[in-house]
Amino acid sequence: MNQPEIAISVTNLKRTFGKVQAVKDVSFDIRRGSVTGFIGANGAGKTTTMRMLATLEQPDAGEIRICGIDAIADPNAVRARIGWVPDDFGRYEFLTIWEYLDFFARAFDFKGQERRNRVAEVLSFTGLVELQERSIDKLSKGQGQRLCLARALLHDPEILLLDEPAAGLDPKARIELKNLIRILGQEGKTLLISSHILTELAEMCSDMLFIDAGKVIHHGSADSLKRGTHAKLIYNVETSTPPEDLATWATLNPGIELIETHSRGVRLAIEEGDVSLISDTLRRMLNEGHQVVEFRREERRLEDAFVDLIGKLEGSREEQD
Ligand code: ATP
Numbered sequence: 246m247n248q249p250e251i252a253i254s255v256t257n258l259k260r261t262f263g264k265v266q267a268v269k270d271v272s273f274d275i276r277r278g279s280v281t282g283f284i285g286a287n288g289a290g291k292t293t294t295m296r297m298l299a300t301l302e303q304p305d306a307g308e309i310r311i312c313g314i315d316a317i318a319d320p321n322a323v324r325a326r327i328g329w330v331p332d333d334f335g336r337y338e339f340l341t342i343w344e345y346l347d348f349f350a351r352a353f354d355f356k357g358q359e360r361r362n363r364v365a366e367v368l369s370f371t372g373l374v375e376l377q378e379r380s381i382d383k384l385s386k387g388q389g390q391r392l393c394l395a396r397a398l399l400h401d402p403e404i405l406l407l408d409e410p411a412a413g414l415d416p417k418a419r420i421e422l423k424n425l426i427r428i429l430g431q432e433g434k435t436l437l438i439s440s441h442i443l444t445e446l447a448e449m450c451s452d453m454l455f456i457d458a459g460k461v462i463h464h465g466s467a468d469s470l471k472r473g474t475h476a477k478l479i480y481n482v483e484t485s486t487p488p489e490d491l492a493t494w495a496t497l498n499p500g501i502e503l504i505e506t507h508s509r510g511v512r513l514a515i516e517e518g519d520v521s522l523i524s525d526t527l528r529r530m531l532n533e534g535h536q537v538v539e540f541r542r543e544e545r546r547l548e549d550a551f552v553d554l555i556g557k558l559e560g561s562r563e564e565q566d
Contacts, residue, residue, distance in 0.1 A: 258307035269459035282446035328397030387418025
């Protein structure tokens with residue numbers, strides 16, 4: 246079988262600002278046509294990595310290949326293939342949406358009717374047709390984000406790099422953004438989308454790339470991450486007695502791990518054994534006076550997988566110390 250085609254290939258990438266090692270030694274390959282969530286805490290190195298992919302920042306060391314092209318040796322060829330959506334963008338306040346897109350379409354060397362058609366297409370795709378005469382300084386955050394996406398799509402790039410696109414958007418604007426990303430994914434574009442909020446990306450992404458302190462800590466499909474590598478089942482338990490009591494009980498019982506306490510109960514991870522272990526856990530809870538009103542098996546969430554990953558990482562760091 247042929248290897249899947251690689252859209253973005255990064256090898257041993259490093260970038261330091263003064264004493265800060267923003268990107269320590271990052272390597273990954275992104276499959277063509279995948280929608281990859283690039284997840285990491287604030288300061289993990291996401292923006293620096295993406296700016297290097299977008300040819301806006303030079304790495305200190307390492308290699309970047311976009312559609313096979315060396316991004317350091319031939320940045321112009323790479324720019325033709327990528328659309329960059331930064332978390333904030335220069336607004337050119339005195340322009341309308343249409344003027345702004347027309348300006349960038351000229352910069353991409355579209356001419357005459359072809360230029361007008363292209364601007365009309367991206368306006369329509371991003372739902373901005375009715376706002377095209379509006380001045381850019383009058384746009385909401387969500388409208389601004391769509392304009393930024395429209396600009397990035399003008400030259401119909403194969404790859405889109407979106408840095409924290411959902412940050413600061415209200416729920417309606419998030420849904421609109423999610424729909425646009427889904428359509429772009431279905432069109433076969435390769436998307437790399439950063440966020441420090443895992444749930445923002447969970448529904449959109451086929452793949453997940455986790456970065457922590459300038460290093461990749463996991464890269465794989467979202468489904469395999471949710472399935473996990475270890476045998477623990479997740480249960481949501483709701484009680485009419487105080488959830489904190491059940492939380493304390495859980496921490497005192499071997500084989501049961503408290504994931505979180507919520508307003509109506511707790512979420513627990515229980516070692517997978519034979520089924521009798523599960524029914525035994527429920528029986529012990531009831532025998533010890535916890536009024537369980539619901540005991541329900543749940544899908545592993547991406548957040549659970551992430552917490553596991555970070556836990557393993559911290560464990561291995563402690564072993565090294
Ligand atoms: P966030 O989610 O907060 O945007 P991030 O994962 O995108 O974070 P980066 O913006 O890449 O992280 O920053 C990584 C580290 O490099 C941080 O410690 C940051 O302060 C530092 N850094 C980034 N850019 C610069 C710069 N131009 N000058 C100095 N330090 C920088």
